[in-house]
Amino acid sequence: MKISFPHMGYSPIAFKWLIENMGHECIVPPEPSTKTLDLGVRYAPEFACIPFKILMGTYLEVAEQGAQVIITSGGMGPCRAGLYWVMHQYILDELGKDVKVMAFEPPLCDLRDFRKKLRWIRKTGGLGVKEFIEVLKTTWEKVKALDDVEMRSHELRPYEINRGDTTRTLWKAVDFIDAANTVEETVQARREGLQLLEQIPRDNGRNPLKIGIIGEIYVVLEPAANHYIQVLLGEMGVQTDRSIYLTSYTRKNTIVNLEGDVFAVAQPFLGEAPIGGHGVNSIGETILYARHGFDGVVQLAPFACIPEIVAKSILPSVSKEYGIPVLTLFIDEQTGKAGVQTRLEAFVDLLEKRREARLKQGPERLVV
């Protein structure tokens, strides 16, 4: 069976390994490009959000390469992402592509369906239950390792002396993880990758600005969709912390997870949770970043993303009350890299001025 899946950040490396080791053939989705987006925009509904359009393009590309099944996620709403697979299937059928979109609904909603689909994948691949669990474990380890090296790279990039070192080293680290085949090898690859990153020549005397990245999961996780915003910021000398990683909820060391319930933090501003997607999270996370002394927050969202629009309408009040500047970037197919860069540069200038002003007033004001 030729199986494919949506592209999201560095995760295809882990999922490719998973599918191949389940005994299927994997059609690796290409990184979203202009061609992907053009295809997606042509066939997707006009007001669908950018993740829908990119996935549409990706699906058409992998269908071209012979994919028979596309595995993706479902959802229970109210974010429309839970209905993506329905619409993608409708549109693929309309275009006469012989592809089945197989969506895993949240197991809490429909456990039977979830197990049925897992079983189908395992059986058609010809794997026993035990081997299957082993494969899943290794995949999970890989996803975690990928997140770890990426996270560290964003911390280190503002200190690099030779521009681009961190990014190039990150690629090497990712290749190590790509080559690993067991849990132990993955742990080893992760360690080697992190070591390589630590060896990058850097200037520890710098005191970079700190910016939190919040918003809708897909545009936050997929650098091709957000024009590599973390790399852009990193190379401007800004340290970034991202609120969402695929493995976020298993972590205890990220800022967003340190304080427990994000919904409770957002409660004074938005009395309803969840409102779908990461709408409430965006509000709560802004507050958390402010409390942890971040200089600013960038909210990333697809154009016309409903939960993020709700968040955006509330964020000015949060920003005022907690004294943290927020830049909202709504991304659509018209968004160009130069536009993003210009706005980021202006935002970073503003934050630097702000920091200078605060330092003049005395250091005690730095403590939030």
Place this chain on the structure above:
Amino acid sequence: MSKVGIPHTLAYFIYFPLWKTFFEELGMEVVVSPPTTRAILDWGVETAVNDACIPIKLYHGHVAFLRDKVDYIFIPRLVSVRKHGDFGTETFCPKFLGLPDMVRLAVNDLPTMIDVRVDLKKGRSELSNVARHIGLQLGKSWKEVKRAQHKALSVHSQYKKLLGQQILPPRAMEILFGEKGKETMGEEQELTIAVVGYPYAIYDHYINGGLLDILSREKVGVLTQDMLSDRVLNREAYKLPKSLFWYFSNRAVYGALHFMDQQAVDGIIHVTAFACGPDSIVDRLLEIEARHRRMPYLSVVIDEHTGEAGVRTRVEAFMDMLRFRKEGQR
């Protein structure tokens, strides 16, 4: 007598008789903002977040109109009105969920807000809780609230019955509250068209460029999803691979599917707001389903700049096409 303000948009068109009766039975005076005007739209555009869709902006405008005329303003947080959908998680658009907070932070000098949370999927007694909650806020006794709730529900079912007789909401409200309006019945109708979409897009005369008036001048009978009972609508659910997450969207889709399969109409017009999230799915879904059934389908997108001429041109072209089609079939 203290006054409670109700904005003339969003869920107004479905629940106004219920709300009005409830508050009046509690001894309140109900003040409704007038149907949308240019000024209300401008206020909305000014106060609401720029990325919001036109209905949400309008809501802000209506609230801004009411703010200095009333003691309370009724902005319920509509979370769910029934248990429905594949996982029983049907809700409203996320903007409805965050609406009271959005309005509170955007519109200044608001009167006391009645922002009760309406989440009826949890069970039958939930409605009484909502009513009691409002009663508490207004300082009314349990007995008064109970009586008002009872009366309100009976008016609501009368209202639904009127809608079921294929009367449009504005006219149905006139009949219900004993106002005089012009009779439109008895005219010869050449064509029948189903107009589906959200109540606040279909029935808001200003924002959709007078679509319903244009149709009635063209001697077209109009059917909308709100004229169908819940039972009829829910029968359509199985036709979709997965039902949608949003109450009004489900109604629009089920209604459209019903009209298509009954072949009771000559065409379908879907009214949708610019950049409406749920409608990006609904619109394409209906387009594809209509094509499969060879049912003429027109999608009318409304935004701040919608003018009557633009809507009329498109509707007239659609009508011409329907007439040609009908003649061809004869």
